[in-house]
Amino acid sequence: MQHVKLIIGLVLTVIGVSLVFGSLPGKTQYPQGDQGAVSREARVEYLERRNYTYILSQSFLLRNPSNNTVVDLVYMWLPVNASNQFVRLLETSMEPLYRKSGEDGALILVYNLSLSGGEATWLNATLQVTVEKYRLLMENIPWLNYSQVEKNTGGKRYWAVENQTYVSIAQSIGLDARDPVEACSKIGKWILARLDYQPTWRRGAEHALITRGGRLIVYGDCEEVADVFVTLARILGVRSRVVHGIYLLEDKDVVTMWIRRTETGYDTSENWGGHAWPQIYVPQAGWVDVELLEGLTVKIGDFSQYHVKYGFEEKSFLGSTMLYCQAMYLETDLFQFTFRRAQS
Amino acid sequence: MRLSRILLSILILIVSTTLVTLPARPQLNYLIGLNMQVEFMDNGVARVTLKQHPFDAAGRSLISNSEVVERIISEQDSTLSLILLFFTTDPSKTLYVIHSQSKLDPDEQVFCNTGTPGVMEKLNGAVTFTVDIFLNTTSSLMPLGGDVYQVVVTDYFTLTDPRSWIDVMDFRFTGRVRLLNFTTDPAWAKPPFIANTTRLQWLNTNEADAPDNYVLTLRIPGVVVSSAPVKLRAEVSAARFSNATSTLQVSVRNTGDNEGVFKVVLIEEGLEQARKISLKPGGEASIRFPVYAKEGGELVVKVFGGGEQLDEYRLTVTVKPASSQPSIISAIGLILMVIGVFTILLYLDEMLKKHPPPSESV
Incomplete structure (x- = not known):
């Protein structure tokens, strides 16, 4: 019986020793070593890139409303050849007088047109527009450097970066974000959670935020969504701008949309897709599209082939004017856009 | 027109x-x-x-x-x-x-x-x-x-x-x-x-x-190029590097009398990042930066406001070894070992009492 104590003692001691020594590391270990779980590299990788080409015919019916012959300069905006979009002018019904670039890079053809009193004529341009559908993986992205923040994140007419309500909102949303993409994702979610989508005149961020039932609401359409996003992003030091363009609401081989002047204003086709959305600048990737209204989910660098870009708004204080086709004295009675899918 | x-x-x-x-x-x-x-x-x-x-x-x-x-x-x-x-x-x-x-x-x-x-x-x-x-x-x-x-x-x-x-x-x-x-x-x-x-x-x-x-x-005679009209003051009140997430958390405090927008800049080898932060007098807030420097790398945090540098803070990226606290397993092992040794000592004590060593005769 007394030997039992010895046996138990020996067994417990052996087990105890093996547990103590077995649990000790063979060499020094680090909880997250440099080869460990946390990457110390910024990662930008395209998960998907695919080009879609449209043959775009944009036609504008111009009319001289006066009784006298008018010689006028007519300005026609083209889709931009930038930011993952490639544009080639195939033909135009008249030789333009010259080409002009807007402050934020919009491409404008300037025509010299003479119409006698009451006369109307079509001005057409055919373009090959290749847009890129892409999905971008962005991880561990650094913030911009000091000079970029200083130079490119200020306020403009529509972006109220010094408005204390916006400053307070931006800081509560994104101050603890580790990187700019995370901050923008939080901004997008914040906007969507409060969005009351209503087509309206462009109000700018200053007037897009309203209080309803004690709760902040983002009131407006795509432009207000873009303006609020850009405002909040810029407050947090993210370079951001607004893109103006057309969104193809129909996934068809041929899509035609139009705007027509009426006696009292304007009428549009049901599928009219004038659109605006934000972009953020990520040095490792360039300008990255942000779409919040396609499926009402935050898409950063997840861009569909239905967007056609006509112009950017970043530097101009009052915003860039983008009117597709306008003259000073001649009226534009009809704006018509036909997109024919060429290849995919 | x-x-x-x-x-x-x-x-x-x-x-x-x-x-x-x-x-x-x-x-x-x-x-x-x-x-x-x-x-x-x-x-x-x-x-x-x-x-x-x-x-x-x-x-x-x-x-x-x-x-x-x-x-x-x-x-x-x-x-x-x-x-x-x-x-x-x-x-x-x-x-x-x-x-x-x-x-x-x-x-x-x-x-x-x-x-x-x-x-x-x-x-x-x-x-x-x-x-x-x-x-x-x-x-x-x-x-x-x-x-x-x-x-x-x-x-x-x-x-x-x-x-x-x-x-x-x-x-x-x-x-x-x-x-x-x-x-x-x-x-x-x-x-x-x-x-x-x-x-x-x-x-x-x-x-x-x-x-x-x-x-x-x-x-143009007599032009005075004005300097920043508002004097701002701020300091880095804390900076903590988390190796687990490779993140630097920086707290900044407005130590001046004016509200302002401050730029907090993180500089490491070959990279500069900046964030904006708006603070009221006495206000303090924290921001985070991803860090790319490896162990031993130097991080410099600078705070700017009103066009001038207001504070600078330096730290070195250190990777701490695993905790030296005994694990549960080794603690259990230690307890078993102590009980085992105690049991063996009890056994030896009883054995000595039953079979005492022979006494020396004079």
Whole structure:
């Protein structure tokens, strides 16, 4: 019986020793070593890139409303050849007088047109527009450097970066974000959670935020969504701008949309897709599209082939004017856009 | 010349909204002849007078249309912003004094093109507005050395809407201000109609001929380039590196008496990152940065505000070894070992009591 104590003692001691020594590391270990779980590299990788080409015919019916012959300069905006979009002018019904670039890079053809009193004529341009559908993986992205923040994140007419309500909102949303993409994702979610989508005149961020039932609401359409996003992003030091363009609401081989002047204003086709959305600048990737209204989910660098870009708004204080086709004295009675899918 | 803003806003709406059925609105469709006179005075003050004259698409004057004139007068704030934008990229930071409120002056004249190609017509009467702008608070003024400056005046109408332009741009140089040189862009813009040491005047009959930018080299005595008006103070109150997430968390405290926007800059080898943070006096907030430096790398945090560096903080990336606290398993093992040794000692004690060693006999 007394030997039992010895046996138990020996067994417990052996087990105890093996547990103590077995649990000790063979060499020094680090909880997250440099080869460990946390990457110390910024990662930008395209998960998907695919080009879609449209043959775009944009036609504008111009009319001289006066009784006298008018010689006028007519300005026609083209889709931009930038930011993952490639544009080639195939033909135009008249030789333009010259080409002009807007402050934020919009491409404008300037025509010299003479119409006698009451006369109307079509001005057409055919373009090959290749847009890129892409999905971008962005991880561990650094913030911009000091000079970029200083130079490119200020306020403009529509972006109220010094408005204390916006400053307070931006800081509560994104101050603890580790990187700019995370901050923008939080901004997008914040906007969507409060969005009351209503087509309206462009109000700018200053007037897009309203209080309803004690709760902040983002009131407006795509432009207000873009303006609020850009405002909040810029407050947090993210370079951001607004893109103006057309969104193809129909996934068809041929899509035609139009705007027509009426006696009292304007009428549009049901599928009219004038659109605006934000972009953020990520040095490792360039300008990255942000779409919040396609499926009402935050898409950063997840861009569909239905967007056609006509112009950017970043530097101009009052915003860039983008009117597709306008003259000073001649009226534009009809704006018509036909997109024919060429290849995919 | 510009379209009325009413018409512009309607058009801007059309191109931008999605799926809109537009409300019908009456249009007040008129054009405005624009003449701008800029008098450069001593001490870097530019006295700007804008003369506006409305007319319809047929070129008929609307100066007697009280509704149109009142609308133009009521838009003085917008007109002021537009004038400031000729001289600066940020009107909110520009100092100005309104010299004369918007008013109808029947004795004034406006020259503008009303539709006949190449013809500049004289229209009687104008809505006038005069403002003094302190050039040292604008982005248009660039010191070239001594009291010589480059002043860039941008035709903001043509910049924002390619169909709009200033019909007459008239620069006057008074007092001790001297014109040393001038250029314009784009290259195809027409030269001035009047060019002498005290005056430059452009008559622009269409947008293509009108310069987008007027670049003047001037000798302006007495300009004081002001420094930051508000003194800010802030410090890095804490900085903590988390190896688990490779993140630096920086806390910044506003130690001054003024609210302000601070830029917090993280510098590591080959990379600089900056974040903006707005703090009230005494306020403190934390921000995070991803860190790319490896162990031993140096991190420098700088805080800027009001155009100057306010604080600097340095730390080194250290990777801490695993916790030296005994694990649960080793603790259990230790307990078992102690119990086992105790049991063995008990056994040996009992054995000694039963079989004591033989005593030595004397």
